[in-house]
Amino acid sequence: MTDAALPSPAREQSAFYRDPKLLRRALPAVSLAAVLIAIFLLNDRAMSYRGLDLMLKYAVPIAFATIGQMFILTVNDLDLSIGAFVGLVACIAGIWMVDEPLLCLLILAGCVASYAAIGALIHVRRLPSIVVTLGMSFVWLGIAIILMPTPGGTVPEWLKSLMSWKAPIIPFPIIACVIIGLLAHVLLMESSYGAVLRGAGGNATAVDRAGWSLLKIRMLMYALAGFFGVLSGLSLIGLTTSPDAHIADRYTLLSIAGVILGGGEFVGGRVSPIGAVIGAVTLTLTGSFLIFMRISPDWQIGAQGAVLIVVLALRALIKLREAR
C-alpha cells in the first residue's frame, strides 16, 4: 500500500521483489542487456552505428526463423525442418527470383501451402511433429540439393540493397527486428483470433468444444511458420552472394533456442513474440562476444548452449520464488 508513495526506483525494485512474474517477463531483455553491456565493455567501438550494424546483420533472418518456430511451439509442436526449409527458400530465390519473379513467388507460395499440409497431416493422423518434421528436413534439403548441387544463383539487387540499407540514426537490423517482433506480437498476442490460437496450445479440448476447428488452427500455424521461413530465406540471401542448400542448417537449433530464451514455454501455448526476437538477437550477439573475448570459434555453439542453460537456470530460480 505505502509502496505507491515511494520514489520510482525503489518502487520498481520492490515491484520486482514482490512479483517474480514481472522478473520472469523481464528476463529475456535483461539477458540481452547483459550480453550487450559485456560486449561494449570489451570493445567500445562496438557501441556505434557501424558496430551494431555489423554485429546484428545476421539477426534479421534468424529472427524471422525464430518467429516461424514460435508459431509451431504455440500449438505444442516442434519444427526440426525449419533450417533446411530456409535453405531451400534461399536456393529457390537464388535460381528464379531475378529471371522469373512471378514463378518464384508461386513456388514460394507452394512451399507455404505444403507447410500447412504438413500441419494437417500431423493433426489428422495424430503424428509426432518431431518425427514428421525431421523427415521433412530431409525432403527440403534433398530438393534444395537437386535444384542447386553447388553454391550459385543470383541475388536480386533490390534485396541486397534493402538488407544493406544504411538507415538514418538507427541501424537497419534493429529497425527490422523491432518491426518483426511487433508484427508477430499484434498477430498473436493482441488479436482475438490470436488468443484462440494460443488457447489451442494451452487447452485444445476447451478450444475444440467452443466450436473452433483445431485442424484449421494447426494448418494456419504451420502456414505462418512456412511464411516466416520464406521471409527468413529471402532476408538471408540478401546478405550473401551465393545461396546454397546448407546455408541455414544451424537455424533449426538456433530458432528453438531463441524461442525458449525469449520466455517461451515448451507446452501450454505460452510464448512471447517480442521475447523470441530478443532471444534471437541475444544468440546472434553471443558470437560477437566470443570474438571480442578472443575465445576460439570452436566454442561458439557451446556458448549458445551455455547461454540457454544459464537463462533457464535463472528462470527455474524465479519459478521457485513464484511457488513460494
Place this chain on the structure above:
Amino acid sequence: MKAIAARLGNQPWLLSFLGALAVWLATILFTEGKGAGDVITAALSFSTFTVIVGIGQMFVITTGPGNVDLSIPSTIALAGGVAMKIMGGEDGLIWLGLLACVGSGLAVGAFNYALIRILKIPPIIATLSSSLIVMSVAISYGRGLQIKPPPSFADFTTAQIAGFPLLSICAILFAIVMAVILQRTVYGRAALAIGQNMRAAHLAGVKVERTRCITYLMSAAFAGLCGALLAGFSGGNALNMGEEYLLATIAVVVIGGTSVAGGRANVPGIWGAALFLYLLVTMLNTYGASAGVRLVLTGLIIIAMITLAGGDKPSR
C-alpha cells in the same frame, strides 16, 4: 489361420522386417541377384551402430511424451574422439579407451539428467543445449584431427564370420539382453509404467526419478560406446560421425513399433527398422538416385511409414 494372422498383426515389429525384406528384394531384382549376400552383410554391419544408439533412444522415448535424447550425435563425436586419443593406436590401451568412451557418455548423460531434474528444463531443450556444449568440447578436444584406431580394435570392429559381421552378432546378443531388461526387470517395467502415466507410477511406488536417471545415463553411455566402435570401424574418428544418428535413432524407434507417446516399447523392431533404413538407401543407390533424390525419398518414406503405422491412437 485367422488367429495367427491376428496375432502377427499385433506384432508391431513385423512391419519393419517386412519393409526391410521388400526393399532387399527390390534391390536384388534390379541387380539380378548379384551381390545379394554382400548387401546383407553391409546392412548388418551398418545397422549395428544404429541399433546400439537406437535402443538407448528407445528407452528414453518410452519414459513418456517429450522425452527424447537430442545429444546423441555430439556424444558419438566426443566419445569417438576420446576413445581414439586414449587408445593412441596401441593395442594395449584398447580397454582404457573403451572405458573412457563409456565414461564420457555417462558424463554427458549425468549432465543431461541434472539439467532435467535440477533446473526442470524440458528434456528436448536440456539435451539440445547440452549437445551444443558437448559438440564444442569435442571440437576443442579433438582439434579436428583424425586418429587411427589400434590395429586389433579395427580388426575386431570389421571382423566377419562366414560373411556375418562379428559386431552384429554382439549387437544381436545385446538387443536380446536389452529386451529381457525391458520386459523382465524392475527397471524395464518401471520405465514402461512411467511412460504410461508418471503420476500413477509414482503412486504405485515406482522410483520415478531413479528410473529416469538410469534411462538418460544409459542412452548417453550407448552413444559413447557407439562412438568408439564407429571410429574403429571407419578407420578413425570424425566430428560429423554422429550426425546422421539423430534422425536415424528417432526413426528406427518409431518405425520399429515403439510408441512415441511412451509406455510401449519394442526391441526387435529396432533391428528391423535399422535394416530397413540401410537397405532403403542401398536400393536407391542401386537404382542410380542422386544424393538429392535419395534424401527426398528417405524423408518421404519415413513419413509414409509412420503415417501407415498410425500415430498414437487415443488409449482411453
